[in-house]
Each structure stands twice: as C-alpha cells, then as structure tokens.
Amino acid sequence: MSNEWTPRIVAFFCNWCTYTASDLAGVSRLKYPSNARIIRVMCSGRIDPQFILEALAKGADGVLIGGCHPNDCHYVEGNYKMLRRFRLLHRMLKDMGIETERVRLEWISAAEGEKLKTVMFDMVDKVRKLGPLSLPGKFKDWDKEMDTLEHAVEAQQGREVAHAH
Amino acid sequence: MPTKPKIGIYWCASCGGCEETVVDLAEDILGVVEKVDIVFWPVAMDFKKHDVEALPDKSLAATLLNGAIRSSEQEEMAHMLRRKSQLLVAYGSCAHTGGIPGLSNQFSREHMLRYVYEETPTISNDQKIRPQLKFQEQGREVCLPELRHVVRALDQVVEVDYYIPGCPPTPRITQAALGAILEGKLPPKGSVLAPDIALCNECPRKDTKPTNVAFAEFKRPHQKLLDPALCFLAQGVICMGPSTRCGCEAQCTKGNMPCTGCFGGTGRVRDQGAKMLSSLCSNIEPRDEEGIDQVLAGIPDPVGTFYRYGLAKSLLRRKVDLPIS
Numbered sequence: 001m002s003n004e005w006t007p008r009i010v011a012f013f014c015n016w017c018t019y020t021a022s023d024l025a026g027v028s029r030l031k032y033p034s035n036a037r038i039i040r041v042m043c044s045g046r047i048d049p050q051f052i053l054e055a056l057a058k059g060a061d062g063v064l065i066g067g068c069h070p071n072d073c074h075y076v077e078g079n080y081k082m083l084r085r086f087r088l089l090h091r092m093l094k095d096m097g098i099e100t101e102r103v104r105l106e107w108i109s110a111a112e113g114e115k116l117k118t119v120m121f122d123m124v125d126k127v128r129k130l131g132p133l134s135l136p137g138k139f140k141d142w143d144k145e146m147d148t149l150e151h152a153v154e155a156q157q158g159r160e161v162a163h164a165h
Numbered sequence: 166m167p168t169k170p171k172i173g174i175y176w177c178a179s180c181g182g183c184e185e186t187v188v189d190l191a192e193d194i195l196g197v198v199e200k201v202d203i204v205f206w207p208v209a210m211d212f213k214k215h216d217v218e219a220l221p222d223k224s225l226a227a228t229l230l231n232g233a234i235r236s237s238e239q240e241e242m243a244h245m246l247r248r249k250s251q252l253l254v255a256y257g258s259c260a261h262t263g264g265i266p267g268l269s270n271q272f273s274r275e276h277m278l279r280y281v282y283e284e285t286p287t288i289s290n291d292q293k294i295r296p297q298l299k300f301q302e303q304g305r306e307v308c309l310p311e312l313r314h315v316v317r318a319l320d321q322v323v324e325v326d327y328y329i330p331g332c333p334p335t336p337r338i339t340q341a342a343l344g345a346i347l348e349g350k351l352p353p354k355g356s357v358l359a360p361d362i363a364l365c366n367e368c369p370r371k372d373t374k375p376t377n378v379a380f381a382e383f384k385r386p387h388q389k390l391l392d393p394a395l396c397f398l399a400q401g402v403i404c405m406g407p408s409t410r411c412g413c414e415a416q417c418t419k420g421n422m423p424c425t426g427c428f429g430g431t432g433r434v435r436d437q438g439a440k441m442l443s444s445l446c447s448n449i450e451p452r453d454e455e456g457i458d459q460v461l462a463g464i465p466d467p468v469g470t471f472y473r474y475g476l477a478k479s480l481l482r483r484k485v486d487l488p489i490s
Contacts, residue, residue, distance in 0.1 A: 045447070049439040053480040070452065081447040087457050088446050089439075092467040095271070097486035135485060142315045142482070142489055146322065149240050 007061040007127040011036040012051065014044045016074040017109050018066025024113035032120040036064060044068070044105075045078025049089050052103060059136050062102040062127040064119070069107040079107070101126045102133060170226035170347065173205035173217065174256075175246055177239035178266045178316065179232030182333040183257040184208045187229075189336045197340075200347055201226070214242070217249055227252040227346050229329070233259040233266040233477060234317045238310030247323040252346060254358075256339075258332040258427045260319040261357070262437075263477020265332070267316045270476050270483035271468060274314045314489045318478045328357040331413060332427035332474055338412050359412030361432045364424050368406055368415045370396045379450040383463025386422060397423040401463075403470060408434055408441040427474045436480045438471030 013019040019040045025032060041047060044067025052063045065086070067079040086105045094100055106119050176184060188209075190197065203210060204225065205217045217225075228250040234240055247253050258264040269277055282288065282295050299308050319325050329342050342358040345351050352358070365371055374396040384401050391397070397404035397418070405426035406418065417424050430437035449460045464470055472479055 084446040097484040
C-alpha cells in the first residue's frame, strides 16, 4: 500500500436511484475508486445540510450527494428540496472558505451505473487536486493559541514577584 | 446569621446589554441582593480582580459570565472565575454561542485590526499606529491583552455548567435561572435554562403560519411594509423562529420584527444556521436552478443571516482558510 494521500469522500445516495446505481455498477463489475463511504438515505430530500457540514467538520475532504433526476423522485418533491438547499449551501460554503467543488450534487438514475463510475472518478480527481480539507486538524491548530496563556501568565507573575523584591 | 451565597457577574467581549438586563430586574434586583452577596461585578461595583483571586477556590456559588472570549485577558478571567465558582453560567448569546462578536470569525485578525485602526471612515491615523502588546513607560513595562485570531464561546475555553440564552436574556428567564440556582432546583449539567421548544410555539402569529409555504421571493424587513399579525414566513420575510429556542416571550415578533435567532437552536438542532437554511430553502417555489437562484438572491448574506449569533459554535466555527499567525 502506498502512503500517498487520497481524498476521503462521504457520499449520501438516495435509496431509489443513486444507491441502486452503485449496486448496478457493482454487479456490472465496473471499477470505480473506493474513496467514497456511501451512506444510503431514503431520499436526497432527507439530506439535511447539517449532515454535510458535520461530515466536513469530522474530516471528510468532500461530500457527494446522489438523487433521482428531476421529475423522477420517488417522493415527488424530495430532489427539488435538495437542489434548493444545495444552491444556497454552495454560496454559504464559499463564504466560509470551502471550495465548492468539494460538495457536489448529481442526479444518477438506477440505470446509470456508468454515470456513477464517471462521477466518482471525476470527484476524486477534483478533490485530490484541491488537497486535504482536514478540518479536525484546523480546529486543533486554531486552539493552539490558547496554550500561550499559561506561559504568559507565569512570566508576568514572575516579573511582578521580581518587582516586589 | 448564615452567610449568603456569593455571586459574581463578569463581562468579556460583549456590548453591555447583558449587564443591562440584570439592572432591568428593577425592584426585583433587591430580592436577589437580599438572598446573595454580589462579590464581583465590575460594571456596577468596586471590587477588583485581586479581591476575587484572594478568595478560596469554589467559594462563589455561581458566576454569570457574559460576552465571547477573544483576548488573552478574557481567557485568563474565564479560567480564574471557573476556579473560584461552583457553577459557571454562560450568560447571553455571546458566552453561549459566540454572539455578534462571533461574526468576526469570517475575517482574519489582521483584516480587523487594519480596518479598525486604519480604514474606518471615522478614524484619522496617518501614522498607522496600532496598539502594542508591550511598551516601556518611565522604566516600567506596560502590557495590553492580546487579541486572539478566533472568537470563542465560553464553553470552548472552560467548562460551563449552564447556559442562559438571549441577546440579551430577558429579566424573566434571568430571574427564573437565579431562582433555580439558589434553590438548587437545576436540570442536568450542560442544560440551557430556557424551554426546549421552537419560538413559533410562543409566537402570537402562530395560527397564521402556513402549513404549505412556497417562497417566490425573500424580502428583508426594511424592504416591505410588514403585516403586524401575519406569520413572517407567509410574508416572504426570513424569521429564524422555526429553528430557534423560545423563552423570550416572542418580543421581536410582538414588536413586528422577525426573529433573528439569539436564543440559539433547540436541543435537537446541531447547527442552527444549517437547520434554518434547510427548512427555508426546501420551501422555495421554483424547481429550476435559475429560478431558485433568483429567489435566493433575496438572501445576500447567508452567513450573517443564519449564524448571526452562532457562528463561533457552528459546525465550521470560522472561515476555514483564514490564517492563525
């Protein structure tokens, strides 16, 4: 095994289309990268933006969302709900300094095993070029500034004691 | 005579509004003072830091600390008051979730200092002088606290026992919380001392909340004559009520202004902004990207709208590509 970094991607796939497509890709023996941890949800409309942010905050380098094509949602409206959230979430992620390529929404039907493969390759390729997001590491780095307090207080108390003598 | 429990009130990065709420208890503050000894309250009383430092650890029954933590001095005080208090209570939005100061987690420290000391239209500072952490004055070294790169809520710095939400908290929930502390009738540690239901529950406009809302456009409060009785969401105005904890007696919506979310999310909400974005966007009318974007253009600043008081405690905490040195 090589030690080269590869992206960690969390994929939320809808039960009726994209998850079935990944099954199809499997039984068709299509090869696609193993970077994605697939989470099956009943509908792309079930994917709360909190899930996406939490995945990133806990160490995902990218999040892929797969749902049914427009007009094909098993629950009629779910994929539109996801699309609307996604449009604003994208803008918000950009404002928060996260490259929008890291979060991607794709419509992949149950018959499109080949498309799933293409999207997986493309997503992994794009995120690899962006490099690690590593938010857990960033959070730790941000909080290092609080370590300095103890030293500063000790130093100042030392000075005050010296001054008193 | 048995000694009365000792209470401390302290402020960090805050505007003073939380202190004002304590004063707004009006005559009721006499009832509080009857039951407790306030041993530290820099805004109102002349006790110094060394007075508290001289007390044994855990000798304060409770400290209400308001304000976010964004400087080395505030950090130091938070640690000190944690040591001296049996209960440390994060009082108000800033201590609870970062509050308005938390919004500066969108900018670097350099960006802020440059703007405040050099670029603000009302400042004249040709020599571009900035505060220094240390300088020599008559052979003595004078120090200033250091501004941190990241604004933090109180529980991101020290352990917190309870939270009293609000910008500012209302006198009523303050009094209820103080009562609970004094009588020892407290919920499990870590609780927010306010009801765990969305604001809509106590909003007088509740009955006009549409079950099926479809947003064709978003208007900000200044762009529209607001109907004083109709649910804001039905008027196409963003109201954070559905994802915000109640307990404020719906003061804003009663005053014909939509909720901006100062009480933070309910216990089931992990990220108030994302939750609100989710609920709001799902109900946009158009189904095509172009139409959706057009409606969303009515929300020019999603971070400032959805995380007005909660950016520091949100899942992302801070704009992720900012420097820390």
